[in-house]
Amino acid sequence: MCSINCNQGNCDYPIRFFCDRKIEVAENKFQVNLRGMIALLSDHLYSTPQVFVRELLQNAHDAITARQTHERNHQGEVRIEIASGQKGGPATLTIQDNGIGLSESEVREFLATIGNSSKQGVLEAEDYLGQFGIGLLSAFVVSDEIAVVTKSVNENAPAVEWRGRADGSYTLRTLDIELEPGTQVFLRSREDASELFSPENFLAAARRFGAHLPTPIIVTSGSSQELINEEPPWGLPSSLNAQEQRERWLQYGRETLGTDFLDVFPISSEAGGVEGVAYLSPRAASAPAKQAHRVYLKGMLVSESIDELLPSWAFFVRCVVNTTSLKPTASRESFLENQQLSEARETLGECIRGYLLQLAKYERAKLDAILAIHHLPIKALAVDDDDFYRIVIGWLPFETSLGRMTLNECLRTDPLIRFSPTYDQFRQISSVAAAQGFCVINAGFTYDSELLEKLPVAFPERRCEQVDIEQLVDAFEPLSLEERDGTHDLARLADLVLQPYRCSAQVQKFSPTELPTLYTANDASTFLRSIEQTQEETNQLWSSILGNVAENATASAYAQLTLNYNNPLIKRLAEISDKNLVGRAVEMLYIQSLLLGHFPLGPKESSLLGQGVLGLIEYALKGSQESEGREHE
Template identity: 25%
Template sequence: MTVETGPQKHEFQTEVRHLLQLMIHSLYSNKEIFLRELISNASDACDKLRFAAIADASLLGSDELAVQLIPDADAGTLTIKDNGIGMSHDDVIDNLGTIARSGTRKFMESLSGDQKKDSQLIGQFGVGFYSAFIVADKVTVRTKRADAEAVSWESDGQGEFTIEPSDKTDRGTEVVLHLRDDDKEFLEPMRLSALVRKYSDHISLPIKLANDKGEIETINQARAFWARPKSELKDEDYKQFYEQLTHDYTAPLAYAHHKVEGTIEYTSLLYIPARAPFDLWDREQSRGVQLYVKRVFIMDKAAELLPPYLRFVRGVVDTPDLPLNVSREILQGNRTVEKIKNALVKRVLDLLDDMAANRPDDYATFWQTFGPVLKEGLVEDQANQARIAKLCRFHSTASPDKADVGLEAYVARMPAEQDGIYYLTADTLAAARNSPHLEGFRARNFEVLLLTDRIDEWVVSHLTEFEGKKLESVARASKDLESKIETPEKARLEGEYQDVVERLTKVLGERVEAVRLSSRLTESPSCLVAGEYALSRRLEEMLKRAGEAAPASRPILELNPTHPLVEKLKTVKDDDSFADLGELLFGQAQLAEGGQLDDPSAFVKRLNKLLLGGVPDAGRIIVG
């Protein structure tokens, strides 16, 4: 499009104005990060040009792609110049006046008040350009796309910016920082060189600066980091590259660097982060590692190279075995991609195996952060299900405060008479710990896994056994399970309670599948049990909340024959009083497992009636 001849004034988006105030007034304790962000943007612009040149080689021209730092002590300016893709008039308005996604709000919410830590968040939320105002009281951007007229953008960061035509003739972008008097240190070549080595040494294109003799020299390695031999790299080098790659300044928990040659050739560098990105659970966000073909940047987030349950993995894959014009459509179903993907999955699981075996504290950090995501693999990846199952960690009745119980350790300490892996799903850890379903198992020293992640209901429907041991819910009717906890007194008591069970079955009607005496209760008066093949109550509720049809099922009401309230049922002859007490026992069982009462008001009235002695002697039982 043709740009108007005169300067055009625009106002910043409201979120950008807030961000600028933060940059100018709050994040000044770690000013140097502005250079890291602007060099990263310049590098991205060159990568975009390389990608565009795959389709149109004439865009690239003969000039070497590079970033140049131009300090001018007389003018008090520092220019960061690139010969990358450049921007059109509309690009400038979109990129330098607004923030399209919700990055600003998330960025603001993540601030902790620690200036150094807060300044490290900038790159993660796509707001890096605005860090220029940490050191500059005015910023001028001159830019040109190969297919558009040159544009000049300028702002003092106070709420407005102007756009007008520029006399720039070469493709690319120049960001000119008019430095504040207190920030003239960033005009010193030695200071700039040190910052490039600290933050941007691993960028794979040259970063150039004039030395003391006026000669232009490259001040970074200017070589793809992952292409360098492992023998010349140190742990600190890998951590610095991770920072540059991810803008995450918390050191990764683990990494793996491999070069594979043979029928398929590729180099991979994979990282396990220590903390989750702010949008880990946002399904709209794209995921994956960076994809390069023959050192040419192709795709920032190639989701096809790793399954969704490994979406937390960051890194780079570079291969000569794909075409330079590869697209997401070509990646899908491509046999080469599938082989690379299978190998990368193995690499990641190997990393996690090693961490779990040799660095349990680091693995505990990983599990706390990404455990629910990795569990998705138990459902999605049948080929690796056994490996993933070994990596899973759970709370249990033996470890109620830490999710540190692995299935191998659980099986190793099972008593001889136990032949299954017992578990209980619940909405919260507190609800699981206090569930009446655990009472009989605790009394017999059977350990029970406590599963509270939302995905656990799907996990146990797909992971049905581990090392030949069947997974069994302690909240489900199962003759095999009940035989492990059944007491000798139960057969005798069933005769005594036959009349009670029949009367209460009539009272509750279609709301229950059956009423019976319980072996699993030692303290609570009642509980609800799912039928052997029915959905659990929690899964039913989750399906309903998701708007999906759940097959109707009725619970089994179990009664503790030794509890005083249940014993009282044997002596209550009045049908209305019996019904009131029976309804209370049913309601208590619903509440104990986190369910909703059918009629809360009626429940409260019955409870008040009981407390006031509406059922002979029952009030004494309840209040002591």
């Protein structure tokens, strides 16, 4: 609490004072530490010191744009000259534009005031690239001094020279010389930035940022002079037909993005004024992986790694686009997440959807090639979009017991769609289902279950049914009465041997005949097995907690091992009277079934594997010795 008493108890000030007493207060202005600002720009705002090239090009282009608002037919031009330092001294850079220029008062207002921009007027949102008043400061990242010579288009304005230094000081003087309206910026490289001033590096940076600006940019180095402007992919001549445009876009992808893309198509959005092209990746992409999109703002490169431009499901598409009205951040390396960007993202997603729909109707072969690589993101889109689902669901590939097939191929095989909801269940029954001629879809992959559940959306007359493993086993061919009598002892012994592993046994006939046994587990049994595996890998506390959970699940957690009487090995086992040998054989067949079904072995089963192998070896050696003994007799 402040110790000064206040005459008015309802005073809003946090520090109370005598309200009827006049107090002299001195007003002060914030001071700006320019070196601190430069460190902020280079270390935190800009991703690379090369952005000084972009900022200088931006200022020159904006100056020309401003002049063209008054002189419609003005032909703007930016000239850049790189000069090597004499006798190994620092290189110098000159960038000159024939834009609107600045008067002395404007120089004081805009160049000497950080954060104040000459472009914060009416035309800012429509015509100018910059707006934050910090663009010129980026030059201090590579140079200790900036010299600006400028002349306003105002006939009465003299030429002015402004020199700013990294310590925060500057000088300003009027020049008694005749100059054409425009601005020249002079930089001398710092020692640690000399590589950025090499002709090769600067030219590469100038092309990267400004190649698609509408203003001609000419770079001179020694006797070499080069126009860096190139035709942007969103501005190809209207005289080109669709195939010629596609070839030009694919060539741009090869040369600029370094990839032979699968296909390319135009995209646009009225929201944000977005226009450009979308490339289909030639390689499968995963959902978490985001594509780096190359985005320009009014022809100036903003970033080559913007990832929020498209919907999240479109991770198989890479874009090169130009925007005229999306709002950049202060660093100009990304865009503000606002309503306009959200609308643009949605519209661009519609463009991708429309492209795929066109392929579905008119270019089936191309769609099949795309689906073979990018089925996962297309499945994601089909889950959310019923219209798109109706078009593409029949052509989407699925893993089935009969091999990889499209849904249309599955429907031709059987009007009833059967599916297994988990990968583990599918592995248990796929070979058996295939031998019976059943087409069972593995719905354990991402999106597959959701797609199959929506089947009535596209095929109201078709039915979709989840395969129950126990029902499949119940449908096996039963044994005859004679065969049942012959296998009674085997079934009883196998059931007894497998009791410690919570598994029952039965003898049935099924295909394929080369499969001697089939291990099937219900959900409770699979859950209990995963608990036991986790107990082995976790600490004592969690193992104890999981043990309590396992006790509650034990009652219903029984699996089943079905012995295939069609298999010759099982028939031979049924004829052997040596119970120890049969028991060992059943144990090893049980382990083999687990391994074939990719089930993890528990501690008891791992021990059983070692003991069973040794036991069978002993039986083989014993039988060999007895045989040799009989031969000697």
